[in-house]
Amino acid sequence: MIAMAWTGAFFALCALGMLLAPFVPQRRNPLLVAIAGALASACLCVAGAYALLSGRTVDTTLGLSPLGSTIRFSLDPLSGVFVLITGIVFLATSVFSAGYLQRYLDHYSLKVFTVLYFGLLAAIAAVLLASDVLSFLVAWELMSIGCYLLVNFEHRRDENIRAGYLMLAMGEAGTLAAAVALLLLANAAGSLGFEAIRMNGTRLADGLRWTVFVLSVAGFGVKAGLVPVNSWLPRAHPAAPANVSALLSGVILNLGIYGIVRVNLDLVPPRLAGPGIVLLLVGAISAFLGILYAVTANDMKTLLAHSSIENMGIATTALGAGVVFATTGHQALAAIALVAAFYQLANHSVYKALLFFGAGTVDAYAGTRDLDHLGGLIHRMPWTALFFLIGSLSIAAIYPFSGFSSEWLTLQALLRSAELSSNLVKTAFAFAGVALALTAALAVTCFVKAFAMGFLGMPRSPAAEEAREAPRSMLAPMGALAALCVLLGILPTFVIPALGGALKSVGGASAAHTLVPPFFSHGRPSALPAKFIADFHDLGAQVGQDIVPGRGLVVLHRGGADNPVVFAMATSYGFVVLILLLGGTAFVVRRLTAARRVMREEQWDGGVHQLLPEMTYTATGFSNPVRVIFDAILRPRTVEDTQETVAQHFRVAIVRTREHPHLVDRLVLDVLTAWMAGAAGLLARMHHGKLNAYVAYVLGTLVLFLGIAALR
Amino acid sequence: MTQWVLEGLRAGIRTTRYPFAPETAAGVSPGLPAAGELARPDLERLIARCPTAALASADGRLVVDARRCVHCFRCVRGSDTPAPWQGGYEWATGEGTLGKTFTRSLHIRVVDAGDCGACLHEVKQLAGPYYSLHRLGFFISPTPRQADVLLVVGPGTDQMREALTKAYKAMPTPRTVIAVGTCALSGGVFGSNFACGGGISSILPVDVEVPGNPPPPLAILHALLLATGRAAPAAKERQTAGERMP
Structure with missing residues (x-):
């Protein structure tokens, strides 16, 4: 009950924030977000940690819904993992917002932001706690819409509106699919409560299992950004304010995975290996495509968005491996794979929130997010640079930072496929392993680019030259998340048992x-x-x-x-040894070279008169080898080819703009859009503006309904 | 492929034997005017014909400043009393400051400081199979950071002044500057003018000088050997060898 009291405190504080927001003056609103948000998320952290570590499930019945079903909230260890991760990201985001929101003070209403922010916080927590289909779907829908409104906060920009609509449309389609999946389960169980569905879960027929699986993965996968329903993500992130981006990547993507896990591992205990293979392959392809497009992106936030797809892909791969192991009777291996998946999610939330804070800080204090126009920020924003570096090292899975532990576990879990019997399944595992290995290598390239082009070298634009450091209130949450990155990296032995506890609620033995x-x-x-x-x-x-x-x-x-x-x-232990080795080497080198005379001269720059920013390496140039190698997938296309001429025959310049339309956009989104436009064209023939025909439509509809009524 | 190998075997080693034996092949050097005794009117006529003031008289003798000669042959061709001419190629003067350490490995950074291309072309010949500088432990380096020798060609134009200084400063010590060609030594036909200061010595401390316009590759090789203390510098005054330009 203690955990429920803390979640109650969380909801109360969120409500307080929403109520106070309209009465607090505009410029005080960021402070409200910071204080009320931090307190609320601290409560959530405590509740999540309690549920995870105690390993107990707490249930509360909140009352009857208008449909007559009971509204139940429950906090089991599985929710606990997600609640804890969510709480941590909320905490950092709330504190970060205080400084970050100042940039909107003169342009947008911060009161609206505060109300929406607390609404979103509450909706997310409600999704994780909901224990019946109805409240889950309502919370999910609230979360979806709140997320859309916040992403679209800068609503006076055209490109944001387009991105927002795509996000809303895909999100709603996903919700619909997930709703059908959940209602099918509820129908089979004869009750809307998760408890009853879980009781009935083992008795489901294979056909229904596959239907529920496909619908739930497609539906929740939209929020998780899995291929092929990820088109909204790289568009939404650049549009969203940085703190909302951090929530989007750090929390809302996790909700997608939470939905998949809740339905396919908890409500319906896995029995078929097929869904596992599908998850494995979807995850591997998402990871590879995500990182491939991340390497070629030059907008910092687009890059991070694509990298989120990659990380969700890695987690999904581990999840798929877990399902396959669980259904083939390898409980211990299943536990390893699932722990790897949860670990990956936790790591991703922490470092991606950190990186989005970094990108937002750069955007706010250096004036641009385009890596081709940044550079040299390490001199003007040393702390931001340090924290961004730690985030980059973590996400690139470099030891001893956090990404290493989870990717290592994931790859090892995939390697254990040697113990499976079916050759077809082994091939799928091998494919996923190769894709993940390639992904890991590209991730290093990607984040070398993000850090080096943004923070090292020379400033490539006047804006980057005049950058200044962010205030402490924005640096502090970044620093805390960076510290967490290191801790998650060097203390997996404490993280893994804690995460292992969550497996109790998905039927596995603790790993x-x-x-x-x-x-x-x-x-x-x-x-x-x-x-x-x-x-x-x-x-x-x-x-x-x-x-x-x-x-x-x-x-x-x-x-x-x-x-x-x-x-x-x-x-x-490795961390201790690493420090000893590095420190020892530094000490020895120092002692050996202490007596040497040192000459300090200017760095050799090829003898140029002055090294201009235009002469230095650009982000585009850095990623070009990858672009060339994967040309067959990326298919760059020249969208504009304008010639500037002085007189008739004298060409001054040819302006060429290249873009890389996403593979999924080309193969799925564009095709769907074309179909929908065609269908809408057919329907439009009904809208011809002839009044008498419209009256006929009304009459026809009336007759139809009367006929139906008469037949019953 | 086989044919290529056989062809190579049949041709044998064509690389010059220098510095282990003198090079005697025809045309390896254009030669330089040499000091000598001449009648006073002839002497004055010859000095007047020299465009770069390489010729002068001292105590009634003809003396030659090799650092200025551009091999224009005006003192030989079209003159009734031609100046004495001398072949050979061991022309480099100066002091080899690099010790024994560099005997088998000397890295050279070549800088074009306003060169017309001739000296650079001769430097390029060194890396070819005939002169093959690598057999003597010399290597061309792409960066001054790893070079021991800064080999400069051209008169040292104002535009290259900064780059040259930067390259020199970027080199680790001990370092040696070799100025190659008449332009690098004295400004050559350009002298000191609005665009250049009359030689590299106005920019950097030059250790070894190689006269010639352009100097033959063997003279440059001699300068490199001199820089590492593996060859003696050219004699102060050249003697008339009795050779005549054909």
């Missing part, structure tokens, strides 16, 4: 003991199975000796008797 054995625990060698210790002796390791204190090692499932190879990662 904690499989993944993090009390390996170096003080004086407790007997806590490990003797067989396990023997395996390690064969590998030349000593187990259970009092060498180092605490948990520091993640050990992946140790395989069968003929396969005693153990995959292990010791990021916590």
Whole structure:
């Protein structure tokens, strides 16, 4: 009940924020967002952490809905994971907003923003807590619309309006699909409550399972940004304010995955391997396409948006692997894959919120987000640069930052497909593994580009030259998230058991003991199975000796008797060793070179008179090799080819603009748009403006309904 | 491919034997006017014919400033009493400041400081199979950061002054500057004018000078050997060898 009290406090604070907003003066509204938002999200964090760590499910019945069903909220460990992640992102975003919103003070109504912001916060939490179909769908719809309104906050720009409409349209289509999936389940169970659906879940026929799976993945996948329903995401992010972008990527994308997990793993326990394979492949393709378009993007926020698709893809791949393992009886491997998926989601929320804060700060204080026009910001915005660097290293999965742990677990889980029996499934796993490996490499390229082109080198525009550092209220949340990135990276041994607890609600055994054995625990060698210790002796390791204190090692499932190879990662110990090595090397080098005479001269620049920004490497140039290699997928197209002439025959310049229409846009969105336009054209023939025909329509409709009534 | 190998084997080694044996092939050097005794009227006529003031008289003898000669042959051709002429190619003067350390590995950064292309062309010949500077442990470097020798061609135009200074400053010590060609030594036909200061020495401290306009590749090779202390500098005054320009 304690957890529910904290969530109650959260909803109360959100309501308070919404009520106060119209009465607080415009320029005080950011402060309201910061204070009330921070308090509310702190409550949410406590509730989530409590649910996750205690491992208990708390239920509350809120009353009867107009349809006669009970409205139930429940907080189980699965919700707990998402609630905790959400709370952390909310907390950072609320504090960040105080400084960031100042830029809208003279142009847009911040009172409206505050009301919508708290509304969205409450709706998101309600989605995670809802425990019956009706309240879930209502909360989902509120979340969808609140999200649309906030993304479209800068509503006086044409391109934002277009992006907003696409987002709304795709979101609504997704909601519709998800609603059908949930109602099918409710129909089969004869009740709207999740509890009843769960009881009935094991008895479902295969056909219904597939229908529910396809509908829910397509519906929730829209919010998660999975291919091929991701077209709205790269358009919405550049339109949204940075703090909303952080919420969008850090929280709302997670909700999509939450929906998929809730329906396909919790409500309907998996029995078929097929859906798992589909998830695996969808995830792998999303990851690869996401990062490919991220590398070629030059707008910082578009780049981050595409990279969100990539990260959701990685999580979905792990999820798919988990489903396949679970349905083929490999419970321990399933637990590893699912923990990897949750870990990936947690990491992504933290570093993507951080990176969006960074991009927003750059946008606000350097005047542009175009990497081709930035550069040299590290001198003027040193703290922002440091935090953005930590975020970039994390997302590029560089040890010892957070992305490494989850991607490592995901790839290891995919490698364990050797224990599956079907060759077809193994091939799918191999494909996903290769795609993820390629993705990881491209992610490094992408974030080298994002950081180096934005923060290093020379400023390539007057705006970047006059950049200044953000106020502390914006740097503090970035710093906190950066610290969290490091912690999530070096302490997986504490994160994994916590996440393992969430598996209880999706029917899996807790992965904690499989993944993090009390390996170096003080004086407790007997806590490990003797067989396990023997395996390690064969590998030349000593187990259970009092060498180092605490948990520091993640050990992946140790395989069968003929396969005693153990995959292990010791990021916590590795971090200590890394620091010792780096520090020791620095010390030795210093001592050795202390006596040397140092000459300091200007850096060699090729002897040019003055190095101009136009001469330096650009973001476009940096990503060009990737663009050339993947030309067959990217299909760049010249959209404009105008010639500027002085007289009839003298050409001054040829202006050429190239763009890369997204593969999904070309193959899916454009085709659908064309069909819809065709259908609308057919329907438009009815709208010919002849009054007598309209009267005939009314009459016809009346006759039709009377006929139906008479037949019943 | 086979044919190519056979052709190569049949041709044998064509690379010059210099510095282990003197190079005797025809046309490896245009030669320079040499000092000598001449009758006073002839001497004055010859000095008047020289466009770059490379010829002068000292105590009634003809003396030659090789740093100014542009091989125009006005003192030889069309003159009733031609100036004495001398072949050879070991013309580099100066001091080799680089020690034994660089005997087998010397990295050279070539800078074109307003060159007409002739000296640069001769420098390029060094990397060819005939002169093959690599066999002697010399290497052309793309950056001054890794170079020991700054090899400058051209008169040192104002436009290149800054680039040259930057390149020199970017080099690690010990470093040596070799000025190649008459233009780099004295400004040549340009002298000191609105666009250049009459030689590289007005910009950088020059350690080794290679006369010639352009100097033959072997003279440049000699300068590189001199810079590493593997060859002696040219004699102060050239003796009449009795050779005549054909």
